[in-house]
Amino acid sequence: MTVTREEISAVLARYLTAHPDRAVDVAPLAEALAGGQDLASRKTFPLHVTASAAGIDVTGRVLMIHHRALDRWLLPGGHVEHQDVSLYGAALRELEEETGIPWQHAVSPPAHDVAPVDIDVHEIPANPAKDEPAHLHADFRFAFWVKDTTIALQVEEVAAFAWRPASELPTARLAASVAAI
Numbered sequence: 001m002t003v004t005r006e007e008i009s010a011v012l013a014r015y016l017t018a019h020p021d022r023a024v025d026v027a028p029l030a031e032a033l034a035g036g037q038d039l040a041s042r043k044t045f046p047l048h049v050t051a052s053a054a055g056i057d058v059t060g061r062v063l064m065i066h067h068r069a070l071d072r073w074l075l076p077g078g079h080v081e082h083q084d085v086s087l088y089g090a091a092l093r094e095l096e097e098e099t100g101i102p103w104q105h106a107v108s109p110p111a112h113d114v115a116p117v118d119i120d121v122h123e124i125p126a127n128p129a130k131d132e133p134a135h136l137h138a139d140f141r142f143a144f145w146v147k148d149t150t151i152a153l154q155v156e157e158v159a160a161f162a163w164r165p166a167s168e169l170p171t172a173r174l175a176a177s178v179a180a181i
Helices: 004-018 026-033 085-098 172-179
Strands: 047-056 062-067 072-074 078-079 118-124 135-148 158-164
Touching: 004 026, 004 085, 026 047, 026 118, 026 135, 047 085, 047 172, 062 085, 078 085, 085 135, 085 158, 118 172, 135 172
Parallel strands: 047 135
Antiparallel strands: 047 062, 047 078, 062 072, 062 158, 118 135
16 A cells, blocks of 8 residues: 555645645645646656655754755655555654654654645756656654654665754744644
């Protein structure tokens, strides 16, 4: 089983109920959903969904990873996999895979287990080695309070980690959403 179009639509609807002013930002995702393609597949172009985890410690800092392939600081996250049945679960899986933080050490702040704190539609450059054209990711970003734990990086994909203030997140919108938790 995998994340369905119905799941993606439902999570998008909950997000837009919480943030109606962001409809323009997610318009490419809404258009792709109307097209009927399998947006959970990483082979769907020009857009597919991904899921990320904003892991927040007791001081309010957010866990960032340095992604090897993109050479950028990002939230732990990535593509939806066939065994994922929800975007929320995919975000937890990615947090554990990339940082070693067990999903049992991640707790959603109240009301943030049903809707992401942010959905960001952004461009990914072409990757000839994977035969992937330039495309868009619609990244569903969920917030989690995380307990103190040892970080064990997935070294194939992640070069480093850092706990950063919310103000240093990749977009001002994400920073404001996380800071408000």
